[in-house]
Amino acid sequence: MTTSSTGNAGEKPVPSGFAVSGRTALLRAETALFMRDHVLSLVSHDLRGPLNAIHSWAYVLERKLDANDPNAQRAVTGIRNGVDQQVKLLETIVDATRAETKSLVLAYAPFSLHPLLEETVEEVRSGLGRARGVEVTVDSQLATEQLNGDRERLAAALWLMLMFAVETGAEGATVTLVTKADTNAWHASVGYEANGTALDDPALPHVLEAFARKQAREPREAKRIAWVLALCKRVAEAHGGSFEQVDATGSDTATLALRVPLSATAAK
Template identity: 60%
Template sequence: MVSTFPNAAATSDERLAHLRAEVALFMRDHVLSLVSHDLRSPLNAIHSWAYVLERKLDAADASSQRALAGIRSGVEQQVKLLEEAVDKTRAETKSLPLAREAFPVRAAIERALDDARRAITEARGTKVEVDSALDAERCDGDRERLAQAFWTMLVFAAEATMPGATISLATALDAGFWRIEVAFTPSFAVLADAELPHALEPFARTQAMLPREAGRIAWVLAIAQRVAAAHGGTFEQGATNDGEPTTLVLRIPLSAQ
């Protein structure tokens, strides 16, 4: 999928609308991917048990054979639905082509900080403390996609943080990787407060407060995960518990892989 970002002449509102739309698009496809994966496991089990039952039941028993045929037919219909309605729908973001170029890492961070300021941090009075000694270091990657991933991390942290509080952004080089860490203390009351300024959809904020299985992320952070994977890097979300400090960590190789 090739993303066309608003150019320099575009208004800030257009750019922020585009950023929000991209976050929603990748969140949708992340959910569809989970649905596809999580439904196939029980369907495969049902299909396997149908064969076990077939060997146990009397082949001359018409009622039993009709029941087995119904089970198999139901499984096949569900698999077809997954392939046609789910897998095809998320095909648009299944691969993520990158517009690679060598760019100064500082430029992407500054772009994300500015976009986050206009989207939410300024309205919330949220302070972003930047800890970085990086200056002229360069990365071979898609600058706009990476800036978008950083923006999503910052906006999510700001969404979950009390107004006027401070979140931290630390960036450094780590064994050939560019490491970006956003640290904050989430408040579920703030995420749920409709009266506060928000940049993310209510559904995304609500889902972010739900318990997660090990290794899984909040759906709204899907684009950060996909951008990291496309660059040969990683994205990790720490445990999100009400009132407890947590982190979002993105690691990107400085050179193409």
């Protein structure tokens, strides 16, 4: 698959030879799936609060209005019925649609972390890093450590962390992966200099979806992540671990941090 862009006048053309592998295309599709389900989860959660408030105030109004006024009573009943219909839509459509990733099925097996690291870093370098002129460096303290978990899912999470960091980098930028394992968990931290222009520049080659990259530039509420990183969060939590996105402050670089127990067990 070759990526191309006509762009606007004066824009630098995307290199005609830039192409993504089948694995990169698969990982991009999985990223989009998890992002969709993450957005649906936010919609379901954020709409329930206002709907519950409307429902409660409808009962307050009903007690204040004249019980003998049929028009007023019909209006209040209409409000309550409308709220009930919206809640039912959330339950039957929104919640049901995201069921595929809500209960993530994992294939547990012990595997060595170091080979996973090498394979994933090379996939990112060949998938976008070299085309963008962004270097991916590794500071690894891993040796022969093994993790009991879903290798493919964890590889996808690490790939997305690195790919997102590369997407934000201008030509000549460096993305650094620092990784280690202590007695309890595997830690992987990706440090990068966020460049919003590079992230959303249509003249540059990209792997992640345009909508995802655009949303990633918008301000985030406390403790919420960019939607495109939903796969990382879901996979980490499914293994009983955690994922965090920290924006750059002052001279510090932005970071994406993954922690997964070495003896991972399914989250409750």
